[in-house]
Amino acid sequence: MRVMKWSMIALAVSAGTTQFAMASSQDESKGFIEDSTLTSKTRMLYMNRDYRNGAGNISKNGDGAAPYKSGYREDWGLSELLNYESGFTQGTVGVGVDAFAMGTLRLDGGAGRQGNGLFGTKSDGSPEDTQSKIGGAVKFRLSDTVLKYGNQFVASPVFSTDDSRLLPEVATGTLITSKEIKGLELSAGRFTALSSQTGMARDSINGPHEPGLTAANIAGATYQFTDNLVGGVAASDVDEYFKKQYVNLNYTLPIAESQALNFDLNGYRTSSQGEERAGNVDNKIWSLAAAYSIGAHKFTLAHQRSTGDSGYYYGVDGGGTIFLANSVQYSDFNGKDERSWQGRYDLNMASYGVPGLSFMARYVKGDNISTDTGEGKEHEFDFESKYVMQEGPAKDLSFRLRSAIYRSTSNYQADTNDVRVIVEYPLNIL
Known part of the structure; x- marks a missing residue:
């Protein structure tokens, strides 16, 4: 489930700031120390899932199978992520390093409720x-091209590390x-290991069978055709699993000063x-979203x-690798032959004198899912x-409910009520 999506248009806008035939990013380097940044992000997450039928932790018969005593799962924890990014040394080829240290503390949630x-399991x-987990990467920059090797967070539509719990996944x-x-x-890029959000080992992502990720080769491009039109393509080859291709078009039509259609x-x-x-993965899936802002x-x-012949599959290539409109809080609506529709409303209270406060409500309905029953x-x-x-x-401390x-129906998945309280505090130290 990808909850915190990276916008393709944001990537393209950042690319559009590069000045062709002008001074490159490396020409403007101030140095390894001078351009360094150190940030921290503290996150507290309370998560409660109440399965209404057919799921649970503790079996009534003691055999691990249904029926269950309760379908109630509750966890509460605290995480800290320190992220250091050096600048690049001056010269034709700049050299730098990135490093991170992260850890979690369990505040609540026992064996019967996890x-x-x-959290990982003892x-x-x-x-x-x-x-806890630490890691780092070395990086090189020539002109406006950067090569990075080591542990890193990735946001490609065909290989994306997930950050929807306490700690993010980390790719190597x-x-x-x-x-x-x-x-x-x-x-x-080429990635040969992926650690899960609760697995502290270098390679702790497992697919349906061992050994999990062995190698994933990826490539992609985004291009800003005009101020309002952005396009992107990407492809991946995940060894012994699948090949995947992706396409994106994003167009914004300004209507008036405070109105737009995207x-x-x-x-x-x-x-x-x-x-x-x-x-046997054989799937094509697409989504089209139209948003009117006023x-x-x-x-x-x-x-x-x-x-x-199957639903859309992801996970061994990163838990965030699902850049689709109807991938929402609980379900991805990506079943075999599934069709789904979404209606959503967002309200930004800054216009009503309360900057920083926002609300969102949405409803998604899917049908035509091919199942065994x-x-x-x-x-x-x-x-x-x-x-x-x-x-x-x-400043920047956030509270989210x-x-x-x-x-x-048809026991496609267990009926669930999912509640999360998230408190985050990002801080720029350097």
Whole structure:
């Protein structure tokens, strides 16, 4: 489930700031220390999932299977992420390093209530009290092209590390990003390990079968055709799993000073290969979202459709690798042959004198899901409120409440009420 999506248009806008045939980023380097940054992000997450039927932790019969005593899962924890990014040394080729240190502290959630993906599990089945992870990468820059090797966070549509719990996933490998031409960003990489959000080992992502990720080769490009039109393509080859291709078009039509209409099209094609460790994956899925903004209000309609011999598969290539409109808080609406529709409303209270306060509500309904027991259907209602401190010593401290009510038929998934409280405090130290 990808919750915190990276916008393709944001990537392209950043690429558009590069000046062609002008001074490059490396020419303007101030030095290894002078351009260094050190940031911290403190996150507290409370997560409660109440499974209404067919799921749980503690079996009534003691055999680990249904029926269960309760479907109640509750976790509460605290995490800290320190992230250091050096500048580049001066000269034709700049050299730098990135490093991070992260850890979690369990505040609540025992063996009978764990299962929301916040903590690892001890040998006795109880959740870990504390966990920690460190890593780093070396980087080189020539003109406006950067090569980075080591541990890193990745945000490609075909390989994206997830950050929806206490700690993010971490990929190990090589990534090259080039912005030599104004408006164009090119990227290519190879990753050979991926650690999960609760796995502290270098390679702790497992697919349906061992050994998890062995190698993933990726490539992508985004281009800003005009101020309002951005396009992107990407492809991946995940060894012994599948090959995946992605396309995106994002167009904004200004209507008036405070009005705009935005269209966002995303699509994937995935085909299994080699040992087919994810099974026989044969899927095409796309989504189209139209958003109308007027002042403090935004209204969004979206449609998503999946076809092929399987549903859309992701995870071994990163838990965030699903850049689709109807991938929401609980469900991705990516089942085999599934069709889904979304209606969403966003309100920014800054226009009403309360800057930093926002609300969101959405409803997504999916049907035509091919299952072993017939047609599956699902629907989800989400509500979110968020407040970000605007000034003072606690500036940028945010409080967010997320709630999802999910229901399905034909036992496609267990009916669930999902509540999350997230408090985050980002801080620029250097």
